[in-house]
Amino acid sequence: MNPQCILIHYHEIGLKGDNRSWFEKKFINNIETQLVNLPYTKVQLKAARILVFGIDSNQYVQYQERLKNVMGLKHAYLMSIVKLNENDINKEVQKQISNLNFKTFRISTKRQDKNFHLTSPELNQLIGANVVETTAKNVNLGNPDLNIIIELVNGEAYIGYKKISGYGGLPIGTGEKALSLISSGIDSPVASFLLLKRGVKIDYVHFHSVPSTSKQSINNVRKILSQLSKYQIECNLYNIPLLEIQQKIMENSIDKYWVILFRKAMYAISKLLADKLGINALITGENIGQVASQTISNIRAASDSIDIPVLRPLAGMNKEEIVNIAIEIETYDISIEPYEDCCSFFVPPHPSTSANVETIRKIEKTLNLDDLYHQLISNVTVESISFYE
């Protein structure tokens, strides 16, 4: 049997200029981290491809699952490696298709090695004609049952058809850090995922109202993070008790402003935590118009006193699009488990949908919450959640 490897194509790294090798290094490191406990001998960069050598192809499904989690990966194939000549290529293709069930096929050659005497279309025709002759199957270029990939790279031919599709984007660790405000709802895990996809490394902060609410939201967040740590392997969670602040707000302001004031407190505390951690951005799952607290005026009123960028990747998405991602990343089923959220637990029947910035600012000032905010940050504890325990 010819030796096998996994051939990986990256995504936007290919558009990088002078700093491309820095991105490639991070990408390779992240691949190695994901492949922990799976057999391989080396991971090597060759002509804008990453090759994982010395694999055990019987464990293909495990490699597939792991590599899908590496941000930056566009797609990858399980490949056999043969000498760069049409005879060996043809033999390997015939061997690979001999047990396969398909009606239509195509050959897709990429010729990185321009020294080879046939062009990509010429090799496609030659190998394709042989497949037609031996199997009597039809070529279908648009939507074939079987797409046989042949890549000619640095004097060798790589041949395979088993595809691993990734999420694209950029390797985690290339996009600095952000602090994600995570509830156990549907949206904030999806917002976090979208920024992980952009290479951002994330720490998480969760606010709870224990003992007025149960600890369920904290447990659900832990479960969600054990899913999201698939991509980042290890992440930090800061759980912060909000109850004392909420009580102060509820005792001293009209109920229609409570949620905005809770949110304002969350923003203020998160900003202090981000400062302490040396982090330069917050992430939320806010989505315009979804609920009362997410009108544009309320978002402004809640976030007007913090001077740190707030990334809101879901702002313009439809609920259905968000749900589809949540299902794909396997956080949806955890998010729909019943839990008492620290804000919804105390939501009045008619929250304001257009709070005035000045009004909210004045109320917050009279509540004198700053000392409490600082106290919470100086007592904050962290727990680390990792995917491969």
Ligand code: ATP
């Ligand atoms: P989610 O599904 O993420 O809970 P949501 O649609 O329920 O969002 P809200 O409850 O209004 O919306 O929350 C808006 C955003 O505020 C959330 O996406 C999250 O980023 C943040 N947030 C809400 N509750 C909490 C919490 N308990 N701890 C940390 N962040 C929170």
Ligand code: MG
């Ligand atoms: Mg929520």
